[in-house]
Amino acid sequence: MIRCEEIEPQLTAYLDGELEGPAGSVVRGHLRGCEACRAIATDEAALRDGLRALPAADVPASMWAGVQARLAAAEVADAERPSWRRAVARWTPSVRRLAPTFGAVGLAAAAAAALIVWRAHGRAEDAVAPAPPGVAITVPIPALSPDTALAPSDRTAPSFGGAAGVGGAHGSDPRLVAPSDDDVTADLAHEAARTSAAYAATADNLAAQLADVRSGWPADRRQQFDARLADLRIAVAGAGEGRGRQRALRAEIRYLQGALIRDEIASNDRVLAAPGRLR
Amino acid sequence: MTETLADALPPPAILAEPRSRVPAQLADDAELIAACRRGEARAMELLYHQFKRRVFGMAHRIVGASDAEEVAQEVFVRVFRGLANFRGDSQLSTWIYRLTVNASLSHLAKRGRRQEVGDDGIAELPAPPVAERDPGLASRIEAALAALPAGYRAILVLHDVEGLSHEECAAILECRVGTCKSQLHKARGKMRELLGPMGVVAPGANR
Known part of the structure; x- marks a missing residue:
């Protein structure tokens, strides 16, 4: 029975x-x-x-005009964006596809690839094909130095706390862990937080790399760098979850990438670039 | 914001557009996608009209009436700007509905749960076109739907309201078909719980 x-x-x-x-x-x-x-x-x-049998909602007549206006605004913004940022943006979709698989490592690798593109743009005005991603991973990933200025625990944003720290700690963030099958639909609601956490992990990874090289900088450059990074992190902490935080985190990542590249150029080419030369 | 943007930019009519190479009847999605990628206005409008009802309908049920247009517009912007990267791994419709569900859920997460679909959204709904055996049922279902966790709401909207198959729902939600079925079962159970005290009684029911 x-x-x-x-x-x-x-x-x-x-x-x-x-x-x-x-x-x-x-x-x-x-x-x-x-x-x-x-x-x-x-x-x-x-x-x-x-x-x-629920009645279908009527599509507002104004909707298509709104879509066209948004598209037009986005196209105008594209045209106004510097060429190196368009090059970085071309890489972004593949970075996001890889992110769930490779986590922060994949993001950092692709970000480094984007940096190579940027550097190529900086040296020659003509557009060049981006370097293969594999070539780009030339910067070693050091353990976090005791220099506290770059410790990820500086990050005050409450939503990811210290969970997105360096040393592989991002894996402990529940939003970065693959959801169980039973929870898939509910988990989609956390998409924004997951994206932010992935960005935060990338930023922390870059900060960890900079912690090592920063010690070789002159004091005034260190000070300038610390002040700017602190401002960017305040902006991250103050931004609401979602696109605002992601935008702030991207700004932080771009700045850290720029600092790394400047340092690399200075040491490789024996060019004593003035601080901010490439910015 | 939309109005300001529209006012600030030249009207589309005075912009030179790529010449349309779209045949009167598009053979398939591939032609439509290719034409949209070239920026052909007619193809883009065609794609918009093909998907507007479902995109707006899904957004409307998931985020509520007041934000539905904003979310649906955002979805179409993502569609047109993302078509260049659309590799055809899934059907065009599946990809667009996935963008819709993700944009709706992200919007809700951003807006905060306290402001989820309110009573105002339900009040704006038009009266059902035909007389039902329970005239209050539709509005009670709308209210229960609005009170449901967003993930359950998404699966109910896709499967029960929009009538998509489990296979389509699973592709949109990027989960297994079995997961989709069990989620639907749980979502309906939750709806029955919510509707229980409200007394959904169909002919033949014994309680």
Whole structure:
């Protein structure tokens, strides 16, 4: 004798016509004899029909004009953006696709690739093909130096706290961990927080790399760098979750990338670039 | 904001546009996508009209009436600007609906749960076109839907309201078909809980 607890999980599939042959017959037979399950089934059927019959919402007549206006504004912004930023933006979609797989490491690698593009633009005005990503990972990833100016714990944004820190600690952030199957739809709501956490991990990774090289800088340059980074982190902490925070984090990442590149150029080319020369 | 942007920019009519190479009847999505990538206004409008009802309808049910237009506009901007990177791994419709669901859920997360679909959104709904056996059912369902966690709302909107198959829902939500089915079962159970005290009774029910 089949019990109600075994029937109930099958009711949705039964009502949607997805149970065939004996499976459907068993449910149907149980429903004939069980008043409680029949009531549940009747309610769910009424609900299903009610949802399907909900009146369609009228599309506002102004919507297409609004889409066109937004597209036009975005195109104008594209035209006004410097060429190196367009080059970076071309890389961004592939970075985001890789992010769930490779986490911060993938992001940092692609970000470094974007840097190579930027540097190429800085040296020659003509557009060049971006370097293969594999070539770009030339900067070693050192352990975080004791120099506290760059410690990720500086990050005061409450939503990711210290969880997005360096040393692989980002893996402990629950929003970066793949959700369980049961929680997939609910988990989509955390998409924005996950993206922010991935950006934060990248920023922390870059900061950890800079912690090492920074010690070789003159004092005034260190001071200038610390002040600017502090401002950017205040902006991150003050931004609301979602695009605002992501924008602030991208600004921080861009600044850290710029600092790394400047340092690399200075040491590789033996050019004593003045601070901010490439900015 | 939209109005200001529209006012600040030259009207589309005076801009030179790529010459349309779109045939009267588009053979398939690939031609439409290619034409949209070239920036052909007619193709873009065609794509918009093809998907506007579902995109707006999904956004409307998930984020509520007051923000639906904003979210739907954002979705179409993402669609047109993202078409260059659309690699055809999934169907065009699946990709657009995925953008819609993600944009809606992100919008809700940004807006904060306290402001989720309010009573105002429900009050604006037009009366059902035909007389039902329970005239108050639609509005009670709308209210229960609005009170549901956003993830459950998404699966109910996709499967039950929009009538998409489990396979399509799973592709949109990027989960397995089995997960999609179990989520739908839980979502309907939650809806029944919410509607229970409100007394959804269909003919033949014994409680």
